[in-house]
Amino acid sequence: MFLCDGSYIWRKNVFGICPQTYSLRGLRLFLTASKNVVFLHDFFIQKIMKNTIIILPLLLSLVACGQNRSISDLYETDSFTTKSGKTLKIHALIHSSIRIEFDGKEIEIDPVHKLGDFTIDFAAFPKADYIFVTHEHFDHLDSIAIQALSQKTTQLVTNRRSADQLGYGTVMANGDRLVLNDWLTVEAVPAYNTTAGHLQFHPKGRDNGFILTIDGLRIYIAGDTEDIPEMADIKDIDVAFLPCNQPYTMTVEQLVRAAKIIRPKVLFPYHYNKTKVSVIPELLKEAGIDVRIRHYE
Ligand SMILES: [Zn+2]
Numbered sequence: 086m087f088l089c090d091g092s093y094i095w096r097k098n099v100f101g102i103c104p105q106t107y108s109l110r111g112l113r114l115f116l117t118a119s120k121n122v123v124f125l126h127d128f129f130i131q132k133i134m135k136n137t138i139i140i141l142p143l144l145l146s147l148v149a150c151g152q153n154r155s156i157s158d159l160y161e162t163d164s165f166t167t168k169s170g171k172t173l174k175i176h177a178l179i180h181s182s183i184r185i186e187f188d189g190k191e192i193e194i195d196p197v198h199k200l201g202d203f204t205i206d207f208a209a210f211p212k213a214d215y216i217f218v219t220h221e222h223f224d225h226l227d228s229i230a231i232q233a234l235s236q237k238t239t240q241l242v243t244n245r246r247s248a249d250q251l252g253y254g255t256v257m258a259n260g261d262r263l264v265l266n267d268w269l270t271v272e273a274v275p276a277y278n279t280t281a282g283h284l285q286f287h288p289k290g291r292d293n294g295f296i297l298t299i300d301g302l303r304i305y306i307a308g309d310t311e312d313i314p315e316m317a318d319i320k321d322i323d324v325a326f327l328p329c330n331q332p333y334t335m336t337v338e339q340l341v342r343a344a345k346i347i348r349p350k351v352l353f354p355y356h357y358n359k360t361k362v363s364v365i366p367e368l369l370k371e372a373g374i375d376v377r378i379r380h381y382e
Pocket of ligand 1: 220225286287309
């Protein structure tokens with residue numbers, strides 16, 4: 086058995102020598118010039134196969150990991166523990182779109198598949214058990230996203246005007262309370278503008294905020310609102326979502342005021358576009374509210 090290396094020096098008994106003694110040029114010459122080619126070639130194939138057998142499961146698991154990452158790990162996620170000790174995950178999608186995962190159930194709030202350059206492929210998401218839509222504006226109500234997330238058993242809960250636009254949906258008005266399941270209750274609460282000149286955006290009584298109680302964990306999703314007096318009645322909130330953009334919802338100062346009234350344990354400013362929300366954690370530090378800034382632009 087011989088091998089020709091790049092300097093044309095013949096060496097013998099390759100199998101006893103480490104593979105790094107081969108030069109590429111020598112190997113090419115050898116592969117084309119000798120009857121022993123097949124034998125040596127097989128030797129390399131065997132080595133490659135052997136390595137592949139070792140590496141393949143690793144590669145497959147990496148690919149599988151990559152596939153699993155596609156949805157749940159694409160967005161920032163916060164985990165909470167519910168009353169019975171189960172994990173509830175909140176995935177920050179965009180603007181007012183929130184995904185909640187709890188005990189194998191999927192809840193979507195105001196799912197919107199396209200905002201500016203940002204798109205979300207809801208067809209790749211798990212189908213929703215419940216979809217909540219606060220009101221009919223384009224950055225909250227999106228029939229394409231709803232369709233992509235829906236299956237036969239999906240229940241859509243919304244305000245009157247959204248249900249009229251979609252042609253279906255369970256309608257809730259401000260003050261309504263609905264027990265949807267033994268682990269899920271929803272309350273519809275007021276969401277409206279109070280600043281002169283802004284009242285037309287969200288007139289009182291038309292739109293909803295929602296309080297979801299999921300296995301004891303109370304989540305307040307304010308919808309498009311300013312800091313309204315009714316917020317004083319919103320109690321025992323674990324997680325709150327408060328909007329922060331002008332002229333449609335609150336200023337930073339209004340949001341801070343609202344947060345001090347509601348006093349949630351954790352607060353996500355959301356629906357904030359280009360508002361500088363990075364100052365909010367410091368402003369609510371003394372109030373003991375854990376403010377978390379996520380990608381809800
Ligand atoms: Zn709106």
